[in-house]
Amino acid sequence: xxxxxxxxxxxxxxxxxxxxxxxxxxxxxxxxxxxxxxxxxxxxxxxxxxxxxxxxxxxxxxxxxxxxxxxxxxxxxxxxxxxxxxxxxxxxxxxxxxxxxxxxxxxxxxxxxxxxxxxxxxxxxxxxxxxxxxxxxxxxxxxxxxxxxxxxxxxxxxxxxxxxxxxxxxxxxxxxxxxxxxxxxxxxxxxxxxxxxxxxxxxxxxxxxxxxxxxxxxxxxxxxxxxxxxxxxxxxxxxxxxxxxxxxxxxxxxxxxxxxxxxxxxxxxxxxxxxxxxxxxxxxxxxxxxxxxxxx
Amino acid sequence: xxxxxxxxxxxxxxxxxxxxxxxxxxxxxxxxxxxxxxxxxxxxxxxxxxxxxxxxxxxxxxxxxxxxxxxxxxxxxxxxxxxxxxxxxxxxxxxxxxxxxxxxxxxxxxxxxxxxxxxxxxxxxxxxxxxxxxxxxxxxxxxxxxxxxxxxxxxxxxxxxxxxxxxxxxxxxxxxxxxxxxxxxxxxxxxxxxxxxxxxxxxxxxxxxxxxxxxxxxxxxxxxxxxxxxxxxxxxxxxxxxxxxxxxxxxxxxxxxxxxxxxxxxxxxxxxxxxxxxxxxxxxxxxxxxxxxxxx
Numbered sequence: 001x002x003x004x005x006x007x008x009x010x011x012x013x014x015x016x017x018x019x020x021x022x023x024x025x026x027x028x029x030x031x032x033x034x035x036x037x038x039x040x041x042x043x044x045x046x047x048x049x050x051x052x053x054x055x056x057x058x059x060x061x062x063x064x065x066x067x068x069x070x071x072x073x074x075x076x077x078x079x080x081x082x083x084x085x086x087x088x089x090x091x092x093x094x095x096x097x098x099x100x101x102x103x104x105x106x107x108x109x110x111x112x113x114x115x116x117x118x119x120x121x122x123x124x125x126x127x128x129x130x131x132x133x134x135x136x137x138x139x140x141x142x143x144x145x146x147x148x149x150x151x152x153x154x155x156x157x158x159x160x161x162x163x164x165x166x167x168x169x170x171x172x173x174x175x176x177x178x179x180x181x182x183x184x185x186x187x188x189x190x191x192x193x194x195x196x197x198x199x200x201x202x203x204x205x206x207x208x209x210x211x212x213x214x215x216x217x218x219x220x221x222x223x224x225x226x227x228x229x230x231x232x233x234x235x236x237x238x239x240x241x242x243x244x245x246x247x248x249x250x251x252x253x254x255x256x257x258x259x260x261x262x263x264x265x266x267x268x269x270x271x272x273x274x275x276x277x278x279x280x281x282x283x284x285x286x287x288x289x290x291x292x293x294x295x296x
Numbered sequence: 297x298x299x300x301x302x303x304x305x306x307x308x309x310x311x312x313x314x315x316x317x318x319x320x321x322x323x324x325x326x327x328x329x330x331x332x333x334x335x336x337x338x339x340x341x342x343x344x345x346x347x348x349x350x351x352x353x354x355x356x357x358x359x360x361x362x363x364x365x366x367x368x369x370x371x372x373x374x375x376x377x378x379x380x381x382x383x384x385x386x387x388x389x390x391x392x393x394x395x396x397x398x399x400x401x402x403x404x405x406x407x408x409x410x411x412x413x414x415x416x417x418x419x420x421x422x423x424x425x426x427x428x429x430x431x432x433x434x435x436x437x438x439x440x441x442x443x444x445x446x447x448x449x450x451x452x453x454x455x456x457x458x459x460x461x462x463x464x465x466x467x468x469x470x471x472x473x474x475x476x477x478x479x480x481x482x483x484x485x486x487x488x489x490x491x492x493x494x495x496x497x498x499x500x501x502x503x504x505x506x507x508x509x510x511x512x513x514x515x516x517x518x519x520x521x522x523x524x525x526x527x528x529x530x531x532x533x534x535x536x537x538x539x540x541x542x543x544x545x546x547x548x549x550x551x552x553x554x555x556x557x558x559x560x561x562x563x564x565x566x567x568x569x570x571x572x573x574x575x576x577x578x579x580x581x582x583x584x585x586x587x588x589x590x591x592x
Contacts, residue, residue, distance in 0.1 A: 085475055182517070203499040204499070212588075215513035215590055216513070217513050218511075220478045220509055221478070222478045250592075253592040254592055290592075291592070292508075293510060293511045294590045295510075296510070296549040296587070
């Protein structure tokens with residue numbers, strides 16, 4: 001049985017950065033998140049692919065359950081984009097939704113009583129439909145500016161049902177209508193969330209829980225090759241850790257550190273090249289390095 | 297006797313931010329740094345003012361020695377500028393160098409054997425002339441893009457004589473000709489520095505020592521009224537702490553935290569309004585808050 005359900009996109013990405021390029025490699029929010037989560041839990045992925053998709057083996061090699069992946073007639077979702085030297089900003093060249101356009105997440109029966117669900121960035125209506133199919137899981141969610149601008153009310157409904165909201169700094173400012181991230185975090189907690197996690201890319205992460213804040217700087221990297229999926233890898237590792245540990249402030253802090261460590265590996269190479277090489281002990285090493293680098 | 301000599305500008309600042317404005321208030325790098333340092337040490341300030349300057353009492357109220365302040369015929373250095381909502385960026389409206397144009401730092405005899413000197417952002421030739429007047433102090437220095445672009449060789453001479461270099465992220469990238477701050481820090485150490493401190497504004501500080509890095513996030517602030525002097529306050533508190541403690545990695549890390557704590561108070565109000573109100577125990581409280589906010 002899976003202990004973590006991850007719902008989101010499965011894509012084929014074409015990416016160019018100042019350090020290289022790749023064509024139609026495996027990507028998508030649910031993909032990045034489930035691979036990152038698989039170091040900590042047994043995730044099951046829920047998504048849709050086209051008949052041209054032939055990457056199931058990547059999931060199987062990491063013991064990720066693919067029963068929730070539906071194959072539809074047509075082509076897999078494709079995204080292409082590029083980064084300049086400021087890798088905080090992705091520039092989209094083309095989005096072909098293909099089969100993802102009519103995605104309607106259906107959970108296999110054995111997923112419905114999972115302890116934890118990660119709702120990656122998809123239409124808030126679909127996020128709600130996932131929650132309606134589940135018992136009483138720990139709910140961790142992500143979103144993006146597109147839904148903040150177009151489906152704000154539905155998005156707020158999902159947030160009010162969730163335990164933990166993950167979003168980046170720009171999204172936090174937009175959603176909570178403030179330039180100040182500390183105000184944004186507080187406003188998130190006022191909606192009833194147990195925790196708000198604001199990701200600041202290379203500048204680290206802010207975690208808000210009750211009346212406490214946790215600050216983690218970014219893991220210092222000399223070589224960032226491809227930032228695609230950094231946020232989703234963070235979310236996956238964070239979620240994977242939380243799916244197996246109680247919802248306490250201490251565990252939330254550790255989950256942020258694991259999330260940051262895994263994301264740091266993800267961006268050091270294109271697609272999943274680095275994730276295929278590392279082991280849990282490499283992640284644990286970065287966890288300890290973080291501890292040493294912040295100590296005073 | 298002073299245990300810390302601080303050399304830099306003394307100015308009258310006219311500042312506008314989205315939250316208010318002030319006219320001809322006390323400012324300048326040496327001023328901000330010496331007031332911040334005075335919580336930790338007995339600084340003596342070296343600078344030049346015009347006959348219109350009547351703020352000596354501010355220094356005296358904080359036991360800062362003013363024997364090194366020379367009064368010249370003419371007007372005090374004036375700077376005016378404004379900030380928009382992105383307070384990381386100061387926009388200069390006008391710079392009137394006035395008596396500062398011919399500043400030639402002369403150290404009172406009792407300053408020459410001080411244990412520590414902070415060379416704030418001034419012409420590298422003047423920074424060198426200060427070092428020639430002193431015995432064998434711990435040398436902490438700052439600089440800015442203006443000197444990196446115009447007096448690079450002289451600046452490198454000062455750096456090679458110094459123990460600790462403080463600079464912000466943009467300056468570090470420009471000086472060491474790399475987009476990556478970790479590379480920049482390493483290149484600084486290769487010049488023979490004991491430590492390189494890269495300030496990232498609200499995103500915190502990176503400290504490079506030998507083969508170790510220290511990462512400190514920015515102190516989370518809900519209300520930033522005026523960022524003028526944040527970097528110099530950081531430098532002053534950092535320098536004040538180091539002037540009374542051995543040059544070890546542990547002390548350098550603590551100095552970074554004290555610097556960040558004091559800078560966080562400085563930006564919460566205009567000019568020195570907040571610095572006049574706080575006590576060392578308030579700084580110690582933020583030091584402990586930092587410890588709690590980064591713990592995992």
